[in-house]
Amino acid sequence: MKNLVTHFVFTLSTLILLSGCQSVSDKVDTITAYIQEDKPRDAIDAFHSAIADEAYSQEEKNEIIKTISPIVKADIENITRYYIEEILDYESTILLLEIYKDIEIPEIVEFVDEKIEEITTVKEARELLAAGIQAAEEKDYKKAIDTLLKVDHDTNEFDLAFEQIQQIKSDYYEETLAKADEIFWNGDYKQAIFLLQDLKTYYPVNFVLDNDIEYYTEAMIQFKIEEADQLALENKFAEAYAALDYIESIVGPTELAELRIEQYGGLEHVYRKESIISTFADQTSQYYDERIDTIYLTPKNQNPRVEELLPGETYFYPRLSIGPEETVLEIVTGYGHREDWIKVQDIKIAIDSLEPFDFYYDYGDLKRKQDEYGSYEWVRLDERENGAQFRMLQTIADSETTEIIFEGYTTDKTYKLTQRDKEQIRLFLDILDTLGEGRFSY
Secondary structure (H helix, E strand, O other): OHHHHHHHHHHHHHHHHHHHHHHHHHHHHHHHHHHHOOOHHHHHHHHHHHHHOOOOOHHHHHHHHHHHHHHHHHHHHHHHHHHHOOOOOHHHHHHHHHHHHOOOOHHHHHHHHHHHHHHHHHHHHHHHHHHHHHHHHOOOHHHHHHHHOOOOOOOOHHHHHHHHHHHHHHHHHHHHHHHHHHHHHOOOHHHHHHHHHHHHOOOOOOHHHHHHHHHHHHHHHHHHHHHHHHHHHOOOHHHHHHHHHHHHHHHOOOHHHHHHHHHHHHHHHHHHHHHHHHHOOOOEEEEEEOOOOEEEEEEOOOOOOOOOOOOOOEEEEEEEEEOOOOEEEEEEEEEEEOOOOOOEEEEEEEEOOOOOEEOOOOHHHOEEEEEOOEEEEEEEEEOOOOOOHHHHHHHHHOOOOEEEEEEEOOOEEEEEOOHHHHHHHHHHHHHHHHHOOOOOOO
């Protein structure tokens, strides 16, 4: 009897175990069927139902996970392949893959993320390929090549991009050589050379290209030097210097251009000097010092060689010295007094309603003299010592009222500039403009 009971218990246990295994198998079959029927959401619901079912032991649940994981992965692979083979579009593929994340099996979720990254890379590669081909059709070859070079090496599109690059480079090369030659002989030297230099970035070792760049560069220098020489002979110095600057903008400083700048400087000095002498002869007093090849200019009623002050007169006027190397703007200010000096300590300038400001000078430059007619104090300050003089003269010329205040040891002397004084200042500003085009900068 005891043996019979034992046999019954064993048989019942076996039946229960076999019944449980069958149930797991059925559940796996159900999940698999949903996957095969393209019903991933139903498959996930069936999976979660099994995992939540307390009738299954943890061991059985693990068995379900272990069994369906490769099946789910295979379907994820198929979905990915459908996109790569262009059966599915990107949005639909992402939607299907994202559904499988809801299965909440870490291994599956990680696998989905990997596949999303993979197809995103493929999508970007396709977009780059399309953009590169489009740029090539529009003959924007640099953009086309640079775009295609960004196609990921691990995609099928890479081989297509590589083939496109080879064809585009060939078209780019032939068309650029032809275009550079055409525009060079139409006078656009810089653009022609730049086109070839850009092309060289894709053909770093190409002797034909190197020879063309060298030939065009040497020809450009020769043509622009000849152009600059002719312009200088016509006294068009700004244009001549611009032609030399054109050379430098392409190849940098050259010994030939530097030599021309020096030569033009001498020609320009002679031309400017003669132009000023003739143009402003009736409006200025002029003195030419042959020893140092320098011309001095002052307003018509002033001595350009030395300062001549008269008793009872106060002065504030500009003076120019134009030499071979530089032009210097000076201001002469001072007074002649019938009595003793006021012994100037400071000189201030008051313009309109502005607060009076110092007329800066080196006290050692202040000059004094006396004769039988009176006493005199004055100073001559040049632009090299005070770079604000030019701008100050512009302000004075445009002012309503300007006063020069000589602050003496015991008394002050104030001089209000006349309209004639301002006209003289404007005249010398015009002379500086005539000297021209950037050589003399204030």
